[in-house]
Amino acid sequence: MKMLINVPESVVPDALRGMAAAHPELAVDPDSRLVVRGDAPVAGKVALVSGGGSGHEPLHGGFVGRGMLDAACPGEIFTSPVPDQMARAAAAVDSGEGVLFVVKNYTGDVLNFDMAAELAEDEGLRVAKVLVQDDVAVTDSTFTAGRRGTGATLFVEKIAGALAEEGAPLERVEAVARQVSEASRSFGAALSPCTTPAKGSPTFDLPAGELELGIGIHGEPGRERRPMMTSGEIADFAVDAVLEDLRPDAPVLALVNGMGATPLIELYGFCAEVHRVLAERRVPVARTLVGNYVTSLDMAGASVTLCQADEELLRLWDAPVATPGLRWGL
Amino acid sequence: MKMLINVPESVVPDALRGMAAAHPELAVDPDSRLVVRGDAPVAGKVALVSGGGSGHEPLHGGFVGRGMLDAACPGEIFTSPVPDQMARAAAAVDSGEGVLFVVKNYTGDVLNFDMAAELAEDEGLRVAKVLVQDDVAVTDSTFTAGRRGTGATLFVEKIAGALAEEGAPLERVEAVARQVSEASRSFGAALSPCTTPAKGSPTFDLPAGELELGIGIHGEPGRERRPMMTSGEIADFAVDAVLEDLRPDAPVLALVNGMGATPLIELYGFCAEVHRVLAERRVPVARTLVGNYVTSLDMAGASVTLCQADEELLRLWDAPVATPGLRWGL
Amino acid sequence: MVDGEALDAGFFSRWMLAAAEDVEREADRLTELDAAIGDADHGGNMRRGFEAVRTALRTDADGAGPGTPGAVLMLAGRTLVSTVGGASGPLYGTLLRRAGKALGDAETVDVAGLAAALRTGVDAVAQLGGAAVGDKTMLDALIPAVDALPRGFAAATAAAEEGAKATVPLQARKGRASYLGERSIGHQDPGATSSALLVGALARGGGA
Amino acid sequence: MVDGEALDAGFFSRWMLAAAEDVEREADRLTELDAAIGDADHGGNMRRGFEAVRTALRTDADGAGPGTPGAVLMLAGRTLVSTVGGASGPLYGTLLRRAGKALGDAETVDVAGLAAALRTGVDAVAQLGGAAVGDKTMLDALIPAVDALPRGFAAATAAAEEGAKATVPLQARKGRASYLGERSIGHQDPGATSSALLVGALARGGGA
Ligand SMILES: Nc1ncnc2c1ncn2[C@@H]1O[C@H](COP(=O)(O)OP(=O)(O)O)[C@@H](O)[C@H]1O
Ligand SMILES: Nc1ncnc2c1ncn2[C@@H]1O[C@H](COP(=O)(O)OP(=O)(O)O)[C@@H](O)[C@H]1O
Ligand SMILES: [Mg+2]
Ligand SMILES: [Mg+2]
Ligand SMILES: [Mg+2]
C-alpha cells in the first residue's frame, strides 16, 4: 500500500505540523502532541478534552475550537495517548471550572484517561469523565470490553461542547454528555480493510465480493463476513441493528459516516438509503450529517450513528461551532 | 472494486436523493439533476451556476449555498451535464441580475456550457462565463485542449460567490472570477487510480512502488510515472511545478486537496511539506485549506492549488459561506 | 438496400436504430478505450444517447416517427445533445443536427446527397471542436468516411474503420487524450471508434 | 546467573535491556498477531516503550542507573506508562511499577522474592483490566510464569510460552480481540506473546 507520507514513524507529528500550518487559530504542538484552542483557557468555561489513537481524523484534533473541544491529545496510530499527555492537555485548558474527559470505550483509552484523571486531580483540577460506547456490533456484558466508542463521539463532543460554551457548570456538561452517549448507537460496515503505516499492508484480507459487517474504527475485522451487499441492503442491516438497541421515541440526529476512503458521492447515496429505512421504520430524522468524520485511515465503508435528540439536544447541536472539521454559525 | 452503491446506473440520482435528505436548506431535484439554493432566486443578486461531471464531490453540488453557488448541475460520472440542464439551472436562479457560468476547461464542459448559454440567452437571460484552467501538468497551447480546470474551481466559486452575495453586478463578479482563475495554478499526483461505477475496475494500472505525476480529476493517467516518492518529494515536485507557471508577488491562498481516498492525516502531513517548500521558495501563505474538496472518486493522492491573492480576494475568501462542503462565518 | 437507391425517413430511422444496437453491443469496448486515454465514460455516454434516440424515434409524432430524412437526423442530433453530455454529446449532436438541417425537408435523398449533408455536419464538428484530421479524434474516422461515401456504404465503412485504426499511432491534440501527451500514442481513439460504428450501421439502414 | 543467586539492580537493568532487544526483534511478529485480532499496533507500542525504557535506564541518576531492583522496575513501569499508550502501556506499566514497589528498597532479591513481587504486579494487572486466566490476554502467559518462577527462569519461560500458545484456541473476553467474538479463536494473543518475551528475557538478566 502506498501512502502520502515521509516515514511511518513520523506520520502523527507530520500531520500535526500540517495542522499547525493550516490552522493558526489553534495552538498545535507536534512535539508534545497537543491540539489546543488558541484562546484556551477560556475564562469561566468548563474545558472539554478528548483524544485517542490517531487515524480517525478529523476526530479528535479536527474538533478543537469554539463550541466543541478545548484540547485533543492524539496518540500514535490506533494507540491511546499516554496519561501525561492528557494531563498536560487538561492543565493547558482548565480555567478553574473543571475539565470533562470524553473517552471512547477501549481498554487502552479508559485506562490511560483514568490515570490522567488521577494525575490532573493530583494537580488540583476537577475532572469528570464520560464514556462513549455506541457500537451495537459489540455486545455489552461483563464478559467483554463493552461496546466500542465510535461515531457517537462526534455527537457527544459537539453537544457537550456547545453547552460548555454557554458557561454551564461541569456537572451539567457531564450530564448532557452522558445523556448523548446513552442516547446514541452505531453500526458500521467495511468494504476494504485499512493499512496502518507501521504495518504497511492491510490489517485483514477482504476478498472481492465480500464485506465485513460490524467493524470498529481500528482496522479490526468485524463480527461477520458476508457476500457483498448493495447500499440499500447495508442500510437495512445497519439501521435495524441500531434500532434493535435504541428505540427512539423522539426524532433522531443521524450521522452517515465514511470510514475514510469512501467517496462522498457514495456516502450521499448511502444516506438516501438510511433515510429510506428510517422512514419505513417510522423514525423521524431531525438532522443529518454526511461525511468522513470518524474514520479508520484508508478503510472503505460507512457507519450509521443515531442519537435520540430532545429539543435541548437539537438546540445545542445547532449552536455555533468553529473547528477545522465541523463548522457552522461562526 | 467494491462500492457502496445500489447499481452503477443510479449512482448520481441516488447521491442527489441523499443530498436532498441531508440538506433540507437546498432544493435538490434528483430527476432533473439540479442542486439549487433553497432561497433562489435571490433578489438583486447575480447568480452563479456551475456543474460538470459527477465524481468530484463535494464539488459542485456541495458548494451550493449562501456565499458560493446558486445552482449546480451534476452530470453523469466524469461526464459534463447537458445544455438543457444548465439552462434550467440558470432559469431557476436568475433574479434578473444575470448568471455567471463557472466552467472547468474540458472540451465537454466548454461545449455544453456554450450551448446552454445560447439557450439561456434565447430566454432573455444575461449570461457570462468564466473558464477555470489551472492545471500546469497540461501545456496550454493551440495544439492542445488547454490546461484542465481542477482545484482552482473552488477558489473561483468561493470568491466570486462572496462578491455576488454582496450585490456586485455581473461584470464585476465575472471580472473577479476571471482574476482568481488567472491567478491560480494546480498540480496533482495519484498514488492509486480510481474506479468508475460503470467500468467497475481501475481506470489505469498503477503498480505498487509507482505513482503518477500530473494527473487530472477524471481518472485519466498522468503525464509521467515515477518510482514512489515521499510526501516531501511530492510536495517539492508539485509546488515547483506550480511556481514555474505562477510567480506570486503577493501571499497565496493554498488548497491542499485530497483526490478522494487519501485520509486526512496524510493530507495534513502533506500540507506540512507544502508549507515547507513554500517557505523555502519565500512564498508567504495567507490561508490554507486542507481536505478532500475536488476529488476523483476513490483515487488516492493529492493536489496543490495556489492562488495569488490581494487584500480584496482574501477579504472575499474570508467572507461568510454556508454550503454543505464549505462553511464558515454563518 | 442498394447504395444508389433513394433513402427515405424509414431508412434513416433504421440507420439510427442499427447504430443504437451497435453502440449497445460495443459500449464496454468504447469505455475500455476511453479508460486508456480518457475518462472511461464514452461507452456509457454513447449508450445513454442512442438509447434516448431510439426512444425519441419511437415516440415522436405519435409513434409515426419523423417524416423526412432531415427530421430524423435533427431529432437524433437534438436528442444526443440533450442526453449525452461530455464532449461527444455536443459533437455528435452537431454532426447529426447540421446534416439533418442540410437535408432540408426532402422526402428522400440519394447517397451523394447524404454524403454532402454529412460533410456539412462534419465541417461543423471540426469548427466546434477546433480539431483537424490527425488530431486523434472522431474526425479521423468521419472525414475519410464521408470522402468514401459516394462510393457506397461498404467503402465508407471500410474508410471509417481504417481511419479509426489509424489513430493508434497518433499523439492526441484535442480532447482529454491530449492531456496525456506522448502517452496517448499506441491507443485507438474511442470517438473515432464509435464513429466507425455509426458509419458501419449505414449499411444496415435498409434491413432490420 | 544461577537461579538461586541474589539479583541486584544490575541484573534488573540487564533484564530490561534484554527484553528491549527481544521486543525490537519480534516487533513485527507482535504487530502481525495484533493485526489478526486487534489493531496492528502492539509491536510498535512495545518497541516504543522498551526503547524508552532503555534510554531511561541509561540516563537515570547521571548514567549510573537506578540503584535498587525496585527502582529499576518502577522506573521501567513509569516509562512504559508515559510512552506506550494503548492497553498494554498502563497494564505493563502497572505490572512493573507494582512489582518494583513490592520490592521496596532492598539491594538484592532472590528468585522467590522476585516471584512474590511479580505476583503483586500481576494481581494489579488483573484488577486494573478486570481480566482472568482464560480471557485470552497477557495474564494467560504471566500467571503461569509467576507460578513457575520459583522453579527457576527456564521453568517460568516455558510456562509463559506455553501459556501464550494456549491462548490460540480461546475466545477473547477482554481487550480489542473480544470485539471479534468467535472470530478471535484460532489466533495467539499478542499481549500474551510479548509477556512470554519479557519472561524469557529474565534468563538473560545475568549475561549481556
Ligand atoms: N475537440 C474535439 N473535436 C473532435 N472530437 C473530439 C474533440 N474532443 C474530443 N473528441 C472526441 O470525443 C471523444 C470522447 O468522447 P467522450 O468520452 O464521450 O467525452 P469526454 O471526453 O467528455 O469524456 C474522443 O475520443 C474524441 O474522439
Ligand atoms: N483487560 C485486559 N487485561 C489484560 N490484558 C489486556 C486487557 N486488554 C488488553 N490486554 C492485552 O493487551 C494486548 C494488546 O495491547 P496493545 O495492542 O498494545 O494495545 P491496544 O489493544 O490498545 O491496541 C492484548 O493482546 C492483551 O494481551
Ligand atoms: Mg491500539
Ligand atoms: Mg467524460
Ligand atoms: Mg470520456
Ligand SMILES: [Mg+2]
Ligand atoms: Mg493493539
